[in-house]
Amino acid sequence: MSYDPLDHDFERGMRNRRSVLGDQWVDRSVANATNFNADFQNLITRFAWNEIWGRPGLDHKTRRIIVLAITIALGRWEEFELHVRAGLTGDATTRLSPDEMKEVMIQAAVYAGVPAGNTAFTHAQKILREVGEQIGYAVVPQAPAGSVHPGVGHEGRTVSSPALHYTLREPRNGKAPRHTVVLSHALGTDLMMWDGLANLLAADCRVIAYDHRGHGSSEKIDGLYSMADLADDAARLLRELDTGPVVWVGLSMGGMVGQELALRHPGLVRSLVLANTTSAYPEAAREVWQQRIATVRAQGIEVIADAVMGRYFHEGFRAAQAATVARYRHRLVTTDAVGYVGCCHAVGTVDTSSRLGAIHVPALVIAGELDQGTPVAMAQALVDGIADARLEVITEASHVSAVEQPAVFAELVCGFIDGL
Template identity: 40%
Template sequence: MTHTGNDTARKTCEVDGIRMHYRTDGERSKPCLVLSNSLGTDLSMWDAQAAALAGDFFVVRYDTRGHGQSASGSAPFGIDRLGLDVVALLDHLDIARAAFCGISMGGLTGQWLGIQQPQRLTKLVLANTAARIGGTAPWQLRAEQVRRDGMAAVADGAAARWFTPQFLQRAPDTVARLVVTLRGQDAGGYAACCEVLAQADLHGCVGTIAVPTLIIAGEHDLVTTLDDARWLQQQIAGASLASLPASHISNIEAADLFTEQLRTFLV
């Protein structure tokens, strides 16, 4: 499949028997940058970065399996499936190698790619993530909760996990939009990804990542802490670390600083 010219559109493709929703921004001739969302969000979380970077990159963002307009397929699946979805999307677009930036769950996907598919990556950005995010039991309990009670069971407390109190006061409309997105997620798809996080533990192999890597952390992130980011930096040879004045969703809370770090690292 050949793509040329300015290719800004929402599209879908078939991956492993499911429909994956993605969007591209910018010229197909530019270097490719893939953006991967966090648990409970969708590709719109990257609006600020896509708008700022589409002049220099062919920006590809997608709804992770079970999120947004991407189907979940049959559960359970693991972090390998989320990584292979990215490989399949690159194959669909006929892109041999791309830079990849993932946040939180998307950062785990990025670690898997760096370990298992380094030949497909030019550079790797791991934002607000860890080699293991949380513990098995809490994720399993959350999966059971949303399957039983729906997304409202987790939506009410999400904003306080995602952002600092200062940002909640400063940008209530932005926060409200993200919470609406979370409420609208498919409960089964969200639960399946909770189960991915319950099992995904890359502590034993992140040290094999040899792709040039930038780690971005939020100074106030209580979900994936600055210590988690420092540990990743120590394991990945040559990795650099940027700390932003934000909590867990730093690409929104500190959008300009996040984009600046991305641009500086990727160019």
């Protein structure tokens, strides 16, 4: 057998080291090696860069994050700076954006201490100023009081009445929004049901979520509401925020509002996602809605809560995700009864069927395979009535499909938006 003089462990380590830290830094490090530290350089190249960085169990971007967090916790600032610079300017497939780098330091501050986080930000910002032009990032002044949680966005209320509570997430990429997307929730829930999808879309879109009147933190008014009332509420919100035409994503009641909005205020709607919703109920179902109103008025929301959860979530989901169901049940029973009853009337009397042909924007209609409240046939009626509409049915989903099957729901919505 011939002898191979190549040290494969060393060569693999050097390959990983160059990939992570860049040729320039590695060349300088190798050039500075001496008879005193060459053995150590050889050791870390074989051990750290091959034995650890060469393991396929974690990708290099994840390993970058781990190293950053550990060096912050241990206060190894020279090594931290090395990996910050490499993480910002390194291989495009494994580098971190400045926002991702910021998230690492914020989380490290909680677990390793605020002083460590503060020092990390000082070192990282110095490097960002040096490499900002290279990576297309500018460090500019910003008042701390103006910062908002990126997972929530700016919170506000409309000036007009009834006051609507909303959140607004600007695109995280710092560029002009690709679209403005509005997320409209189901009866008895609130804007929090959209947090996951909102944060996903806010990568490059402006995303608005809001609470319907009488729900969440929005103002209630006495009396029974119509779907036209709720659509006009939405129009007020969009005009106050000067959104222009929006991509409307509505589930159940939110989908009904979207239809009415497109009919009453067509200039405000760019496209529609109508999920688990209908254009009208048959007479028997309308009577059920009136019975629900009477029950809530007489006995409160608690007495209907379990039945509503049974409609919202299928049996398998209720068994597997009991905590999630409990959270939605709590939200339902803490909804103001006046607002809930008012919106029940709007839902129970919805009727856009004969007017669907006047909707002239692209529409994605989503149905849940197991949805008893708005079954697939109702979704098909929407598709039949709207000229540019298509239907997608989510398996193993009942009425609140965005919660039961969030990944599938998000994939459908994102794919639809990408095609606009």
